[in-house]
Amino acid sequence: MTHTIHQLIEEYGLIAVFLGCLAEGESVAILAGFFAHQHVFIPWQAFATAFLGAFAGDTGFFVVGRSFADHPWTTRMRNRPGFSHAYSLVRQHPNAFVLGNRFIYGMRLVGGIAAGLSGISLPRFVVLNVISSAIWAALFCAIGYVFGLGAEQVVGRTLVHHERLLIALAVGLVVAVAAFLLAHHVAKRERKHGP
Template sequence: MTDTIHRLVEQYGLIAVFLGCVAEGESAAILGGFFAHQHVFIVWQTVLAAFLGAFAGDTFFFFLGHSFAEHRWVRRLRKRPGFSHAYQSVRTHPNIFVLSNRYIYGMRLVGGIASGLSGIPIWRFIALNALSSLVWALLFSTIGYVFGLGAEQIIGRSLLLHQRLLIALGIGVAVIVVAVFIGHRVARRERAREGD
């Protein structure tokens, strides 16, 4: 069983990091960094997968807002909590917003749509998004790598690789559960604020 999990992580793990980083992907990038420390992935490949996922996700949502403003999916996303705040922020401070949007949990999706609707030139968005995605991927992959160093100090090197893999997967699931919980609380608070 553990050998199968190990093989699956080795074969498809970087794809999972990429896909996880397309959406709200901090936990995917951190987990990728942890696996890089465990020598399951190569560090630069982990950073590249996280960068490409983050860049592709934000660019996709930008073009969705830019080219399909009246599509029913975009109209539905414009009703999500935080959209009006994101749209106002990107209109007043477009460069700062594009560079910092991915660091605000729960805002990446609506932030991409808002950026697309705001009239930012495509070339500027792509350049700022690439820079922000690269810094983000380096930061969160490094956090995962450093966490791997710390975990190794705490639990020791004596654990087998597959045992450390299972611990990492458990930590990843816990991080996702906490992130979803926090995201729901932030969204509920934002809906209440917009309802006032």
């Protein structure tokens, strides 16, 4: 079973990294770095795929906010926790907001839409988003790569592919659960205290 999963990761893993990085994606980028260390992915391909997914996702949310401001889905996003705060921040500090939004878990979706509604020009957004996505992809892929080095030191160089896969999946699960709990806590606090 783990051999089949390992083979699927080798064949379709970069597609999964791209899709996973479209929205939040920290755990996916960390896994990409881990698999790069384990020689499942080539390191530059893991970085490039995470970068392209992050860039495409943020740009997509920006375009939705810009082009479909009155669409019912966009209206629902405006009512989500964090939107009013994101919109206020992007109006006050547009450059800093676009550069930092990708690093704020749980705000990326509403932040991208808020940026699209804020009046930032598309060329300005794209330049800032390229910088932000590149830093984000490098940081989280590097965390995964360094974790791979640490796992190799702790478990030993005799670690077989199947055990590496299970460790990577466990790391991804822990990161995803921690990020979900953090986002849930922030949303709950905001609903209680208001924006």
